[in-house]
Amino acid sequence: MHCSHPEHRHGSTEMLGRLEFSCAERGLRLTRLRRRVFELIAASERPVKAYDLMDQIRGQGSGPAAPPTVYRALDFLMVHGFVHRLETLNAYVPCPHPEAESHGSQFLICEQCKQVLELELVEAAAQLRVEARARGFEPHRHVIEIYGLCATCQPAR
Ligand SMILES: [Zn+2]
Ligand SMILES: [Zn+2]
Numbered sequence: 001m002h003c004s005h006p007e008h009r010h011g012s013t014e015m016l017g018r019l020e021f022s023c024a025e026r027g028l029r030l031t032r033l034r035r036r037v038f039e040l041i042a043a044s045e046r047p048v049k050a051y052d053l054m055d056q057i058r059g060q061g062s063g064p065a066a067p068p069t070v071y072r073a074l075d076f077l078m079v080h081g082f083v084h085r086l087e088t089l090n091a092y093v094p095c096p097h098p099e100a101e102s103h104g105s106q107f108l109i110c111e112q113c114k115q116v117l118e119l120e121l122v123e124a125a126a127q128l129r130v131e132a133r134a135r136g137f138e139p140h141r142h143v144i145e146i147y148g149l150c151a152t153c154q155p156a157r
Helices: 012-026 032-043 050-060 067-079 122-134
Strands: 083-086 091-094 105-110 116-119 143-148
Touching: 012 032, 032 050, 032 067, 032 091, 050 067, 067 083, 067 091, 083 105, 083 143
Parallel strands: 105 143
Antiparallel strands: 083 091, 105 116
């Protein structure tokens, strides 16, 4: 990962370690495919699309990779907050703080280089939940996507 943000400076190996730890701690079953899917997402510098995952898994011949099983693995990773799906890009990114269980997430997405940074705005997330409940709505999760230009891609002022 080539990212200047300190919270992203950990490699995919470290993220895999945290996934294994979190699954063990929460009693979740980490199958080979779930682990492999997470590994591919964590190793990528850009958000990953489901069909790219299927291509890579098929190309390596690491077990069965029928689309439904890959989608089920993605669902597992998403429900437990290990990866997030960027709805408008329809692509997945690893969560830098998976121990936070499923949580709301806010993303800064660079329109030019597609670099993604996840923010962890606890207060903003709490406020969104309060506002939703005040309207009789029970929120499960949220994904806020903020589009713009990252520091590197902005033209010099
Ligand atoms: Zn997250
Ligand atoms: Zn950029």
